Amino acid sequence: MISRWKLLAGCALAAAPLPATAQLASPVAAGQQQQADPLGRRAAAAQVAVPQAEAAPYQPTVIGVLAPDPRGALDRPQDNATRPVPPTPPSEFENFVSAAAGTPLRRFGADLLVPGARDFTAGPSATVPPDYRLNPGDELLLGLTGSVQAANLRLTIDSEGRIFVPRIGAITVGGVRYGDVHDVIARRVSRQYRGFQLEVAVGRLHGVTVYVTGFAASPGSYTVGSLSTLVNAVLASGGPAAGGSFRSIQLRRGGRVVSDFDLYDLLLKGDRSGDAVLQNGDVLYIAPAGEQVAVIGSVNREAIFELAPGETLNDAILYAGGVNTVADASRLMVFDSLGRGQTGWEELGASEAATRKARRGDIVRVLSNVGIARPLEQQAVLVTISGEVSKPGRYYFKPGTRLADVVTQAGGLTAQAFPYASVITRESVKAQQQQSFERAVEDVELLLTSQPVTSANRAQLVQPANLTLVRSIVDQLRERKPSGRLVFDLPVTATALPGDLILENNDTIYVPPHPVTVGVFGAVPTPASFAYRDGATIGDFVRLAGGVQKMGDKGEVFVVRANGTVLADGKRVLRAPALPGDLVYVPIDANRGEFWARLRDITGSLFGGLVGAATIKGLTD
Numbered sequence: 114m115i116s117r118w119k120l121l122a123g124c125a126l127a128a129a130p131l132p133a134t135a136q137l138a139s140p141v142a143a144g145q146q147q148q149a150d151p152l153g154r155r156a157a158a159a160q161v162a163v164p165q166a167e168a169a170p171y172q173p174t175v176i177g178v179l180a181p182d183p184r185g186a187l188d189r190p191q192d193n194a195t196r197p198v199p200p201t202p203p204s205e206f207e208n209f210v211s212a213a214a215g216t217p218l219r220r221f222g223a224d225l226l227v228p229g230a231r232d233f234t235a236g237p238s239a240t241v242p243p244d245y246r247l248n249p250g251d252e253l254l255l256g257l258t259g260s261v262q263a264a265n266l267r268l269t270i271d272s273e274g275r276i277f278v279p280r281i282g283a284i285t286v287g288g289v290r291y292g293d294v295h296d297v298i299a300r301r302v303s304r305q306y307r308g309f310q311l312e313v314a315v316g317r318l319h320g321v322t323v324y325v326t327g328f329a330a331s332p333g334s335y336t337v338g339s340l341s342t343l344v345n346a347v348l349a350s351g352g353p354a355a356g357g358s359f360r361s362i363q364l365r366r367g368g369r370v371v372s373d374f375d376l377y378d379l380l381l382k383g384d385r386s387g388d389a390v391l392q393n394g395d396v397l398y399i400a401p402a403g404e405q406v407a408v409i410g411s412v413n414r415e416a417i418f419e420l421a422p423g424e425t426l427n428d429a430i431l432y433a434g435g436v437n438t439v440a441d442a443s444r445l446m447v448f449d450s451l452g453r454g455q456t457g458w459e460e461l462g463a464s465e466a467a468t469r470k471a472r473r474g475d476i477v478r479v480l481s482n483v484g485i486a487r488p489l490e491q492q493a494v495l496v497t498i499s500g501e502v503s504k505p506g507r508y509y510f511k512p513g514t515r516l517a518d519v520v521t522q523a524g525g526l527t528a529q530a531f532p533y534a535s536v537i538t539r540e541s542v543k544a545q546q547q548q549s550f551e552r553a554v555e556d557v558e559l560l561l562t563s564q565p566v567t568s569a570n571r572a573q574l575v576q577p578a579n580l581t582l583v584r585s586i587v588d589q590l591r592e593r594k595p596s597g598r599l600v601f602d603l604p605v606t607a608t609a610l611p612g613d614l615i616l617e618n619n620d621t622i623y624v625p626p627h628p629v630t631v632g633v634f635g636a637v638p639t640p641a642s643f644a645y646r647d648g649a650t651i652g653d654f655v656r657l658a659g660g661v662q663k664m665g666d667k668g669e670v671f672v673v674r675a676n677g678t679v680l681a682d683g684k685r686v687l688r689a690p691a692l693p694g695d696l697v698y699v700p701i702d703a704n705r706g707e708f709w710a711r712l713r714d715i716t717g718s719l720f721g722g723l724v725g726a727a728t729i730k731g732l733t734d
Contacts, residue, residue: 201330204355209450210407210417210476218407221416221432222352222359222380241315241340243292248339248393249274250319253286253294259309261302267316281305291315323391325350327399328357342388343374346397353399360419361400364389371395377419381432406471408433410479411440420471427467429477441480450474494616498523500624501530510616517612519622531627532607534675534694536598537614538621543597554590600677605692628675628694633658635699636665645693651680652687654697666702673698 201223203211211218247253247270255266255278268276274287284301286294295313302309318339323346325332330351337346343364353359359380364372371389378384406429407417413434420429426447436442445466446458451474458478461469466477494510496519503524510519516537520526601611610624630642631654638659651672661667671681675694680686 201351201353201355206405206407206450206474207355207417210409213448213450213476214407214409214415216415218409218415218417220355220359220405221414221418222376241291241318242390243290245291245340245390246288247274247286247291247294248319248321249287251339252316252318254312254314254316255298256312257302257309259306261306261309278302321391321393321395323393323395323397325397325399327397328354328401329397329399330354330357337391341391342385343372343391343397344376344379344385344388346391347376347399350397353402356402358400358402358419360403360421363398363400364391365396365398366392366394377432404471404473406474407476408479409476410445411437411481412479413437424471425467426461426469426471426475426477427463429471429475430466430479436479439481439483441482444480446478446480448476448478450476494618494620496616496620496622498622498624500535500622501527501626502624503527514616515612516610516614516616516622519616520610520612526609526624529626530624531675531693532610532624533603533605534625534628535601535610536596536621536623536625536677537601537610538597539599539617540597540619541617542599543595546595546597550593550595554587557587557590598677602678603676625675625694631691631693631695631697633697633699635697636662636701637699638662645691649691650687651689651691651695651697654691654695655687655699661699664702665699667699669700671698671700672696 203219207219249270249272252267252269253276255263255268257263257266261280263279266278268278270276270287273285275283275285277283278298278301281302284298286297289297295311298313299311302311320336321339321341322334322336324334325346329347330353332350335346335349337349343362347353347362353362353376359376362374362376363370364374372387374387374389378387402419403422404420404424405417406420406426408429409415412430413436416433418429418432420432426445430436430445442463444460444462446460448458449472451472453472491512494512494514495507496510496514497507498519499505502520503526505523508519508522510522526532599614603611610622629645631645631649632640632642633654634640637655641658643654643657651670655661655670661670667687668684669681670684670686671679672686672689673679673696674692680689682689
């Protein structure tokens with residue numbers, strides 16, 4: 114039976130005068146059906162010629178127009194999905210592993226699922242997917258043009274899944290896919306009108322209530338947006354609790370399991386294919402945690418990982434992002450924290466790790482290659498050779514390479530080479546010298562603060578010149594660094610380097626030209642370098658520098674040879690023959706006070722054995 118408002122609408126249209134040329138959209142006659150274009154691309158309007166020149170223009174049926182709603186297109190419901198969730202406290206196993214590793218260690222995912230006042234529901238600008246099924250409480254925006262006109266109709270789906278369109282009637286859209294709702298409404302309108310265009314959009318989505326149960330950080334009921342997914346609800350609840358699983362989160366609907374989602378798929382692979390859209394009344398169940406294994410050491414991500422049944426230690430390392438650049442990938446260490454037979458750390462090879470199943474409570478440590486001194490025969494060798502060789506440069510050699518092989522590779526020595534004074538430095542020697550050097554400098558500083566309080570020593574110490582000199586020496590010593598030089602007792606007439614020396618990585622070799630001077634420094638009037646002459650003695654060069662000053666100690670003169678050795682033999686040093694490149698040092702007279710004697714002993718040791726000739730020259734220039 115046709116309702117009263119339909120009859121009134123039909124009479125109004127029948128009585129209306131027609132224009133000379135107009136598009137007329139009339140109600141469809143009884144028994145006729147017209148399929149309206151659901152996309153608005155066709156207009157089924159008839160062209161009718163009427164010979165009435167002064168007829169009033171045709172007025173299409175107008176349905177009440179509503180003012181735009183100031184709310185956003187997809188306003189989120191006022192729900193409890195944004196309530197703050199306290200951070201999940203560490204589990205007993207997390208505390209145990211953190212103590213063993215010496216650094217705080219959490220379960221993988223615990224830091225990614227940051228709880229707190231964060232909104233994990235679908236945002237207001239989210240696009241409604243075509244597969245979304247409309248629910249009671251959703252709001253639709255309708256627009257009609259043509260024979261029937263309406264703009265910004267806001268229609269809320271009632272509890273029975275219907276919307277009511279003025280002059281059209283009730284249309285059932287509850288449970289209809291959003292991608293199909295245009296056709297459903299268009300078919301209903303076309304029963305009464307022709308020549309119209311229809312636009313349908315979502316104005317606002319209702320909220321759905323879901324229940325997060327099991328081992329959740331904050332279990333309970335949550336009202337979330339209609340577009341929210343399983344992951345949104347889990348995040349809103351704070352994620353799995355300390356005893357909850359990241360690997361098994363079940364979505365239960367109507368008494369059956371719709372999805373069993375593994376959060377590792379999302380966290381490790383970015384895969385959300387199993388993340389289902391929620392419906393009203395859905396239940397999420399977070400299962401208890403499975404086997405947990407800690408991975409520490411030289412991996413890309415140290416954490417505690419939950420392993421699925423049958424997964425191996427190698428799977429745990431892959432979850433940790435694999436080994437890092439400096440890792441020793443050939444082996445790893447495993448500690449059974451539950452003490453099931455094996456005590457202490459157990460070493461496994463890479464092949465064993467790929468087949469051994471992970472056990473609850475295992476701690477896996479991947480070893481590092483950093484800081485490990487390997488045997489010489491396993492060290493790759495990079496050597497820098499410069500000075501008097503035909504082809505100076507940097508050369509790579511296999512482990513165990515001899516110095517003679519390097520010289521040959523560099524084209525051999527030139528005619529001006531002076532092998533006796535060659536400088537070969539090594540990092541391992543430098544480290545040893547640095548330790549001794551630092552102890553000696555500390556000894557000097559201790560000497561300054563622990564002198565016996567006697568009038569003689571105090572008088573010497575407080576003299577401005579002496580105090581300034583000592584402070585200057587200490588400051589300069591701190592700035593100096595040992596060279597790491599290897600000293601060889603070659604004859605001064607040697608024509609080759611010690612060829613059997615096995616080289617280490619980063620060794621440097623400098624072959625100087627034949628020197629032509631002898632340097633004299635310390636307590637002499639004119640410290641300088643003098644031209645070498647055959648047959649001259651050390652004393653001859655000291656006299657060229659003006660002789661030993663009053664504060665100098667002639668009996669403690671020492672010489673640093675060009676090859677790095679030290680000649681210290683009392684007054685007999687002055688009678689020793691000088692060699693090219695010698696550096697002669699005249700120390701302070703020990704008889705001028707205990708303080709200066711002790712300082713002389715320390716600095717003499719430093720100059721003679723640790724720092725070398727360059728330091729002596731630098732301190733006395």
